[in-house]
Amino acid sequence: MGQSVTIMGGVKIGNGAVIGANAVVAKDIPPYAIAVGNPARIIKYRFDDETIRKLLAVKWWNWSLKKFEENNHLVKDVEKFLEAHYLPELEEFPEDDFSRQLKTLTGGGYSNLSPTSKQLSRCGLRSSKTSRKQSWTLYLSFGSARKRPTRMLKL
Known part of the structure; x- marks a missing residue:
C-alpha cells in the first residue's frame, strides 16, 4: 500500500495486491493485482x-x-x-479469508471467528464520539469470550 492511498467504502483489496502511492481505490482490486492512479486501475498482475x-x-x-x-x-x-x-x-477447502469473516461492526458489537482461529475468540469495532470527530477501535480478545479485550488498535 503506497503513501496517501484513499480507499472508498465497501471496496475489497485482494490478498497480495499492490496499490500505488496517491491512488484512489473506488472498486474492488483482485488478489495480486497492481493498481495505480485516480481512480485506481489495474496495470498488471504480479503473477500468472x-x-x-x-x-x-x-x-x-x-x-x-x-x-x-x-x-x-x-x-x-x-x-x-x-x-x-x-x-x-x-x-x-472452502474459503476462509479473514477479511470476509470479520463483519462490519458498530456500537461495541462482536463477531465470532471461524474455528480455525483457535486463540482468537472475538473481535469487533467500537466507536467513540467526541464533539469534533468519531474514532474507531478494533479489539481482539484471546481465550474466553468473557474476558475483556486484550489487544486494541485505534483506527
Missing part, C-alpha cells in the same frame, strides 16, 4: 493465473508468526515457496 490460484490456496496470511519466520527464506522465490507448500488438496 496459475501461480495466483496456488498462492491463494496456500493461504500463507493465516500462518502463525513462527511458521512464517521458518519459511521467510522462501519469500523471494515464489516457485520454491509453492514447491514447498502447495498441495492440490488445499484448493478443495
Whole structure:
C-alpha cells in the first residue's frame, strides 16, 4: 500500500495486491493485482493465473508468526515457496479469508471467528464520539469470550 492511498467504502483489496502511492481505490482490486492512479486501475498482475490460484490456496496470511519466520527464506522465490507448500488438496477447502469473516461492526458489537482461529475468540469495532470527530477501535480478545479485550488498535 503506497503513501496517501484513499480507499472508498465497501471496496475489497485482494490478498497480495499492490496499490500505488496517491491512488484512489473506488472498486474492488483482485488478489495480486497492481493498481495505480485516480481512480485506481489495474496495470498488471504480479503473477500468472496459475501461480495466483496456488498462492491463494496456500493461504500463507493465516500462518502463525513462527511458521512464517521458518519459511521467510522462501519469500523471494515464489516457485520454491509453492514447491514447498502447495498441495492440490488445499484448493478443495472452502474459503476462509479473514477479511470476509470479520463483519462490519458498530456500537461495541462482536463477531465470532471461524474455528480455525483457535486463540482468537472475538473481535469487533467500537466507536467513540467526541464533539469534533468519531474514532474507531478494533479489539481482539484471546481465550474466553468473557474476558475483556486484550489487544486494541485505534483506527
